[in-house]
Amino acid sequence: MSAQLTVGDVVAERTVHLTRESLVRYAGASGDFNPIHYRDDVAAAVGLPGVLAHGMLTMGLAVGTIESWLGDTGRILEYGVRFTKPVVVDPETGADVTVVAKAGAVDEGTARIDLTVSCDGVNVLVKAQVRVRVD
Amino acid sequence: MPVNPELVGREFPPTAPYLVGREKVREFARAVFAESPQHFDPAAAQALGYADVVAPPTFAMVIQDLTLQQLLAEPDSGIELSRVLHAEQRFRYTRPIVAGDELTARLSVTAIRAMGGNAMVTSDAEITDAEGAHVVTATSILLVGEGEK
Numbered sequence: 001m002s003a004q005l006t007v008g009d010v011v012a013e014r015t016v017h018l019t020r021e022s023l024v025r026y027a028g029a030s031g032d033f034n035p036i037h038y039r040d041d042v043a044a045a046v047g048l049p050g051v052l053a054h055g056m057l058t059m060g061l062a063v064g065t066i067e068s069w070l071g072d073t074g075r076i077l078e079y080g081v082r083f084t085k086p087v088v089v090d091p092e093t094g095a096d097v098t099v100v101a102k103a104g105a106v107d108e109g110t111a112r113i114d115l116t117v118s119c120d121g122v123n124v125l126v127k128a129q130v131r132v133r134v135d
Numbered sequence: 136m137p138v139n140p141e142l143v144g145r146e147f148p149p150t151a152p153y154l155v156g157r158e159k160v161r162e163f164a165r166a167v168f169a170e171s172p173q174h175f176d177p178a179a180a181q182a183l184g185y186a187d188v189v190a191p192p193t194f195a196m197v198i199q200d201l202t203l204q205q206l207l208a209e210p211d212s213g214i215e216l217s218r219v220l221h222a223e224q225r226f227r228y229t230r231p232i233v234a235g236d237e238l239t240a241r242l243s244v245t246a247i248r249a250m251g252g253n254a255m256v257t258s259d260a261e262i263t264d265a266e267g268a269h270v271v272t273a274t275s276i277l278l279v280g281e282g283e284k
Contacts, residue, residue, distance in 0.1 A: 016168050022166075025165070025166045026166040026167070028162070028166070029159075029162045029163045029165070029166035029167075030163070030166065030196065030197055030200075031197060031200060032200070034216075046217075055221050055224070056193055056196050056221070056224070057166070057167060059193055059224060060166075060167030060168075060169070060191060060192075060193040061167050061168045061169075063191075063192050063193065064167055064168050064169040064170065064191065067169060067170065067171045068170070068171060072173065072183050072189075073169075073171065073173065073189060073191065073192055073231055074183065074184075074185070074189065074230065074231045076192050076228060076231070077227070077228055078225065078226065078227050078228065079192055079193075079225070079226050079228075080223070080224065080225035080226070080274075081223070081224055081225075082222065082223045083220075083221055083222060083223065083224070
């Protein structure tokens with residue numbers, strides 16, 4: 001982790017490719033078995049454009065982007081997001097979620113990292129902010 | 136049935152202790168594409184000062200989910216899972232969750248705000264370890280649709 005952190009610095013970025021298998025894996029790991037995350041018929045019946053990624057999967061993979069920069073996830077003091085748009089995961093082509101992590105504010109000993117999280121150019125989370133210890 | 140405003144301030148019992156397993160931490164880390172060795176390798180976690188592998192930050196949701204099940208199980212809540220959307224999520228950490236932790240969570244509903252026919256329900260899960268020390272507070276805001284009258 002760089003000691004010289006300046007507002008606007010991109011500290012990390014990545015694109016994660018999600019498939020239906022990713023969703024089944026997250027369902028099992030988290031215990032969230034809501035069928036809108038693995039059944040097309042149920043998703044369609046409740047009016048969704050397709051099977052969606054769990055919001056908590058998107059939130060989890062988003063913060064994972066800054067782990068190697070941080071060096072220790074124990075430096076994370078707070079993490080919050082608003083879920084705005086769904087991530088539709090196509091059965092054949094999946095979905096690509098792109099995360100860009102920028103320093104949004106730098107204070108004495110702490111920093112706010114702002115995550116821009118998008119799929120097909122649309123932001124799927126807003127106010128995705130991580131407050132971290134940087135001392 | 137609209138969301139019951141009397142849920143705010145209601146007392147809920149602590150959830151049954153959840154023992155965090157090493158393989159569960161690894162399984163969860165793989166599922167959220169968390170790649171740091173501290174989630175997989177006990178030696179890497181110990182080098183950072185932890186007793187065992189460290190759970191990724193959003194693992195706290197697994198514990199908080201036990202409290203949301205309590206909320207949904209209240210017979211007078213007016214909340215049906217099929218009408219619930221997860222609108223917002225926050226975590227405030229004292230320390231990360233580590234394999235071997237025995238965690239309990241206590242639910243409190245802190246706000247219910249009407250929005251047209253819908254309601255925004257804010258609930259906290261205060262997650263503590265076997266010694267009763269604070270680990271993380273998880274806050275969910277759920278958007279609950281009005282449903283059939």
